[in-house]
Amino acid sequence: EVQLVESGGTLVQPGGSLRLSCEASGFIFSSYSMNWVRQAPGKGLEWVSYLSSSGTIYYADSVKGRFTISRDNAKNSLYLQMNRLRDEDTAVYFCAREVTTFDSWGQGTLVTVSS
Amino acid sequence: DIVMTQSPDSLAVSLGAGATINCKSSQSVLSSFNNKNYLAWYQQKPGQPPKLLIYWASTRESGVPDRFSGSGSGTDFTLTISSLQAEDVAVYSCQQYFTTPFTFGQGTKLEIK
Numbered sequence: 001e002v003q004l005v006e007s008g009g010t011l012v013q014p015g016g017s018l019r020l021s022c023e024a025s026g027f028i029f030s031s032y033s034m035n036w037v038r039q040a041p042g043k044g045l046e047w048v049s050y051l052s053s054s055g056t057i058y059y060a061d062s063v064k065g066r067f068t069i070s071r072d073n074a075k076n077s078l079y080l081q082m083n084r085l086r087d088e089d090t091a092v093y094f095c096a097r098e099v100t101t102f103d104s105w106g107q108g109t110l111v112t113v114s115s
Numbered sequence: 116d117i118v119m120t121q122s123p124d125s126l127a128v129s130l131g132a133g134a135t136i137n138c139k140s141s142q143s144v145l146s147s148f149n150n151k152n153y154l155a156w157y158q159q160k161p162g163q164p165p166k167l168l169i170y171w172a173s174t175r176e177s178g179v180p181d182r183f184s185g186s187g188s189g190t191d192f193t194l195t196i197s198s199l200q201a202e203d204v205a206v207y208s209c210q211q212y213f214t215t216p217f218t219f220g221q222g223t224k225l226e227i228k
Contacts, residue, residue: 035217045157045165045208047217058215094164101155101212103176105164 002026002104004095009109016085016113022078022095022106030073033098036080038091039108048093049080063089085113117141117211121220127228134196136223138209143189146213153213156185156194159222160205168207169194201227 152172
């Protein structure tokens with residue numbers, strides 16, 4: 001069974017940093033592209049970043065230059081380093097496996113940016 | 116960026132009745148390379164992550180009941196639920212994966228009348 005478990009979300013002040021993790025199990029993690037998708041409270045889904053199995057990376061313009069996606073295949077883990085956080089980054093952050101599109105999602109981790 | 120616009124924003128349907136949700140993309144998501152529409156539908160219940168229902172505009176994900184169907188091509192797409200069940204109450208979102216940034220519709224809230 002595919003499982004994705006996010007962690008690392010917490011309350012952080014504007015301008016602060018945070019690192020999210022997503023631990024994968026139930027599939028060969030290194031073979032799949034992975035994504036981060038976020039959802040602000042009461043809002044729709046917003047794609048954040050993509051990392052392919054071969055290392056290709058894409059970011060949404062809203063996070064480019066502030067967020068960094070990475071993976072450690074030995075640890076079956078995906079990461080999102082978030083710097084210079086803003087109020088508008090407040091959201092539940094989901095990691096999602098990509099097979100054609102986002103076929104498996106974690107439960108999400110809440111990031112709250114507030115002073 | 117490709118903008119995805121859904122209609123309606125909310126919908127109330129009687130149990131056993133059909134429901135139709137529309138999704139329009141600001142540019143075509145049909146690939147001339149493989150003649151596939153890069154369009155997916157998700158269902159999201161409160162407090163849960165999204166669940167993939169439909170991809171390639173009309174291919175049902177494994178395990179999804181056949182009362183859910185997708186149609187359309189190019190820029191106009193439809194999700195149809197043929198006979199609404201109580202467990203179908205959720206927010207439904209379309210998404211294009213034709214090009215980055217991958218973009219979602221604003222969501223349609225489906226309720227029981």
